[in-house]
Amino acid sequence: MQPIISIKNISKSYGPIKALNNVSFDVPEGSVFGVLGPNGSGKTTLLAIIMDVLQADGGSYRWFGGMAPDAARRQIGCLLETPNFYHYMSAYDNLAVSAALKQRGIDDRLRVLGIVGLTERKDSKFQSYSLGMKQRLAIGAALLDNPKVLVLDEPTNGLDPNGIAEIRELIRNLSKQGITIIIASHLLDEIEKVCTHVAILKRGNLLLTGPVNEVLISEDQIEVMGGDLHTLEPTLKAMPGVTRINKIDQVLQLTCSENVTTKQINEYCISKGIVLSHLCLRKKSLETKFMELTNK
Secondary structure (H helix, E strand, O other): OOOOEEEEEEEEEEOOEEEEEEEEEEEOOOOEEEEEOOOOOOHHHHHHHHOOOOOOOEEEEEEOOOOOHHHHHOOEEEEOOOOOOOOOOEHHHHHHHHHHHHOOOHHHHHHHHHHOOOHHHOOOEHHHOOHHHHHHHHHHHHOOOOOOEEEEEOOOOOOOHHHHHHHHHHHHHHHHOOOEEEEEEOOHHHHHHHOOEEEEEEOOEEEEEEEHHHHOOOOOEEEEEEOOHHHHHHHHHOOOOEEEEEEEOOEEEEEEOOOOOHHHHHHHHHHOOOOEEEEEEEOOOHHHHHHHHHHO
16 A cells, blocks of 8 residues: 655755755554654654645655646645634634635535534634633544545644544544544654554654654663672673663663563573562553653
């Protein structure tokens, strides 16, 4: 199956600042793809480039296997900025303005209002909407004319917990309908809960990309202490299943494959004539993993 978009070596600078540095990845069809990174990592710049709002300094991208840009844009709904609607107009009339600007979708308004859960409030003025409802209406405008792809930049930014939950549920429902969704966010929790795939950026560089359950897997660590670290450390390095050892003061932090248990480590050390004074399993959160990735 060909990717919805293939991004190859995209670079972009603003004077001396390298916003993107040879970024490459593919977005699988039908995925919810998260572009994750701290503020200033290049997420918004990347989305602006693939939506033809900005021009890259180098590299290329191809939508739908190389479809002509004008034809590709008709298949894509996009929300890159804060929604800009007329406060004194109803949701239904605001969607008419959006449809007129796109030159398509005028007859699609009731359908998208149903999708974003605003049918009963279609005649209410935009100024009476909550922040979550305003964001849902903006996504509704992006869905006019039934696009195959939806591109969203920080869709839950500034929302309260109820608004965030509403947007997450909407994204899940849109994905079930077969729409490929690309989301830029600095929130690990948002990406973890709604995305199937992720690309992690830091200062314009791609750190990792792939399925969320592979890239954002949390690695538990086992803490070990013993009388003679000079003997203990090389002994544990030779143990099958121990993939990494980090020494902090008198404590060895072991990263192991999934099948290695604390019991096995203790038995292995005893078999080598080493008695441990401390052996403890430490669960590592995804937040810790993300912070380690982006702070290296």
